[in-house]
Amino acid sequence: MTEKLSDAEQKIISVATRVFLQKGKDGARMQEIADQAGINKALLHYYFRNKDRLYRQVFRTQVRTFFQELLGAVPETDDVKVLLERFVESYIDALARHPEIVRFVLWEIQKGGELFSETAREVFREQGFSRFPFVEKIQAAIRAGQIRAADPLHLVISVIGLCVYPFIAQPIVEKMLPEIKVNSSKFLAQRKREVCALLWSGIAPE
Amino acid sequence: MTEKLSDAEQKIISVATRVFLQKGKDGARMQEIADQAGINKALLHYYFRNKDRLYRQVFRTQVRTFFQELLGAVPETDDVKVLLERFVESYIDALARHPEIVRFVLWEIQKGGELFSETAREVFREQGFSRFPFVEKIQAAIRAGQIRAADPLHLVISVIGLCVYPFIAQPIVEKMLPEIKVNSSKFLAQRKREVCALLWSGIAPE
DNA sequence: GTCTATACATCGATAGAC
């Protein structure tokens, strides 16, 4: 899993990450990666055999890093309100730091999402979660009367959708609503506040 | 705008729509479109000049049809609660009827979203809306004290995100949460209910 | 309008010398 990489390999991975993030798997050109890495195509194939293997390695590394960063920022707590708020804040922050990864994942989803789900499941397992980290906590909170009854599955989808949608739709959001700049600290702070308020008003105990 | 199309052109458009929706602009092959339309590549270029023009025509038609269908299903009313519920229901229904169009729009967004915003703005203008149809109604309702104060821009983003996200993420949603089938009538009905409840609890008057 | 044949470009991958 963590084989040592030569300097040349490190350089290639670094360049390939940038190119793949910017142009996607199909749009990226082996020639461009080779050029920017200061080598030629033949050497690229010598190290990584073919385009698909290079892409998978880059994609997996990026997704793993993102999830580890995110999961590491969410505290262990049984207070659902705190959990929700911290998750929303950490998630939006992580997306703002790595906005390119959204396109990366979208490309993958449109090809079936196999590689993404596989990688995500791996990280969850390593971090000790049996399935999506949220669902069980919410189910427990409902049973404990800590929040109003709500469908935990839909709630998870809503939380993620509310956070990630502005980044997915960034180009059209900014074109249709010109007063918004998605990656401005003003919008991000507003978004965190609005999402948390909306979610909590939907599940707060009577 | 509405030039008459010959039978051959109609046939090509129909086939091209299916192929583009399934494989995207880059993935689609002029050869495949020609084959399925029962003609050859040369004739394809004779009618539509090149791939880009054919694609733009198909894309614009699809997006226009979707928006017209959606806007036609949302009633004219000043009751924000009714407006919101009808919009959510109509939007989710429209997405369920045309799930492929989501990928279509996503591809476009990732290329900058120019063509989409342009087309959307066109439809809005034709239907008599100056900007995104929702924003003004919500601002008016806040002023009238019909709902609690909330940022109308964020509310619009939330409404759309809550509806469309399950369709965007369908492959990974179904892989990570196996009890869900996004396009099942059960999930769709649940989703409408949950989204409406969540949104209304966030803006209902005290 | 409709066809065959082909030009022309691009890209991933590999052979083979050093």
Add this chain to the structure above:
DNA sequence: GTCTATCGATGTATAGAC
């Protein structure tokens, strides 16, 4: 390990006969 040169497949677009 690293290079040059090239193969083979595929794709868009067009020339030119009918």
